[in-house]
Amino acid sequence: MSRTVVITGLGATTPLGGDVASTWQGLLEGRSGVHALTEDWAEQLPTRFAARVVTEPTEVVPRHEARRMDRASQLAVVAGLEAWADAGFGLGEENDLDRERLAVSIGTGIGGLHSLLENWDVMKERGVRRVSPFTIPMLMANAPASQIGLRIGAKAGVHTPVSACASSNEALAQGLTIVRDGRADVCVVGGTEGVVHPLPIAAFGQMQALSRRNDEPERASRPWDVDRDGFVLGEGAVVLVLETLEHATARGAKIYGTLAGAGISADSHDIVQPDPTGTGQASAMARALADAQLSAGDIAHVNAHATSTPQGDITEAGSIRKALGENNHAIVTGTKSMTGHLLGAAGALESLATVLALRHRQVPPTINLENPEPDLGIDIAANTARSLPEGDLAALNNSFGFGGPNVAIAFTNANVTGA
Structure with missing residues (x-):
């Protein structure tokens, strides 16, 4: 059985805004989210700018929860909860949503890099006993999907495609298949990344992959321009709620469009x-x-x-x-x-x-x-x-x-x- 799959919820935290509305407004206005890095560690790098999120995730996620999550998971939870609410769902058992028919697929290219590197530094400087017992559940690639799944009660599967920079579109493709094939009525899909850190910037720099337009970072990302010299590292998370047209119509959901293929x-x-x-x-x-x-x-x-x-x-x-x-x-x-x-x-x-x-x-x-x-x-x-x-x-x-x-x-x- 093949079913029509529609989009009923959107969530975002990006370099242009802390939600979908501000992100979309920034896109239409042609606003750059790229800015100079101000940390001391940036001074040694050939690229000293990046596109960071406008809203720190700890402004949304309670600090006691954020402490047990990598930045990638924090960002995913922010976007995920916005998308879930936008779709008209709650976190409890209301809406008569069958959690056995609810799935998640959130892609990430690198995962919990901050947690890995921070706890390695802790171990070197302060010893084994100071390493966080949450290190592994923070750094594992499926942590962002799992953190969303835990909050919304997904029981039809929690998945994590890892395909470098194609990861989150692969998550959308997987979600489409899950819903279309009848394995779930609703699937929360998207992607997250939070690796604005000296090591990836240095590593991408060594590959000659990053722009080095340090004197005007807002003009550094310039697709198809003859003067382009590499990409600009960004961070953020975006989540979409997919569901069958029948399911969405039955509950009177707002529909943004159709994920057709x-x-x-x-x-x-x-x-x-x-x-x-x-x-x-x-x-x-x-x-x-x-x-x-x-x-x-x-x-x-x-x-x-x-x-x-x-x-x-x-x-x-x-x-x-x-x-x-x-x-x-x-x-x-x-x-x-x-x-x-x-x-x-x-x-x-x-x-x-x-x-x-x-x-x-x-x-x-x-x-x-x-x-x-x-x-x-x-x-x-x-x-x-x-x-x-x-x-x-x-x-x-x-x-x-x-x-x-x-x-x-x-x-x-x-x-x-x-x-």
Whole structure:
């Protein structure tokens, strides 16, 4: 049995805002969430800026609970609880929600890095007995999904896709399958990442992957611009609530849109670099279209992976043309220009932006695009938001990761209510 899967709740804590409304407003305004790092440790690094969340999670999560969670879990709980409430659910047994029919899938690319490194420092400096007994449940990759699952009482499964920067879009794909196949009526999906720390910044820097535009960090993330020099590390979490159309309609839920399909592929090319032919990326998009029963001509918008890396942006432009056709009419944007790259949470954030773009018929801009690469062959929403036409709309969101995973998610504005 295949069932229609709709989005009924959204939650976010990002470099643009502490909730969905402020994040969406920041995206439409073309506001940068990238700022200089002020810690002493940043002085030794070649990149001294990042995109941090606006609202510290401890402003939302009680401190006694936050102390037993890594930053990745704290961020996930903030976004998860907003999405759960937005969907109209409570934390108790109200709403007649069968918890045996409730699942969770939250992706992360790196997981509880802060807890690992902090407790290693504690052990070196103060001895074994000072290591927190919560270290393992804080650092394990499935902790964010589990922390959300514990709070909402999910009993149909709690899952954690780990596919580098494609992790949270893979979580959406998994949630789609779980609900569509009848294993759950509701699935909470998304991603989280909280690794703004000297070690990952240094490590990405050693790979020559990060921008070094320290004199103007707000202009550092510039997808498709000829002067781009790498991505900007970001942090945050975004969560979406998926459920069957039948279940949502029966309880009178607000519906943001439809998660219509997902496509997954692998480059099998390199542990870091994308396949320059873009074949795997195009395959993921084509598979998403087929899964959603859409044609290339149906796609009005693509929220691209667009990390602001020299090779990656060129490859993706080619893969979009390959998947949608040289004469496609899709408006393309790269919202990492504003948010930085949230790694394992990037796909969820950009899926949220895609859902809201369809709902409000507004595509957020790609900022800092001053000198576009020649001959890209795609229609980019450069520096200002663009309007989408009236009528039925469909869009794609792309996420690609180290190791070669490619995930494309297809959304439509079918079944929208309360717009």
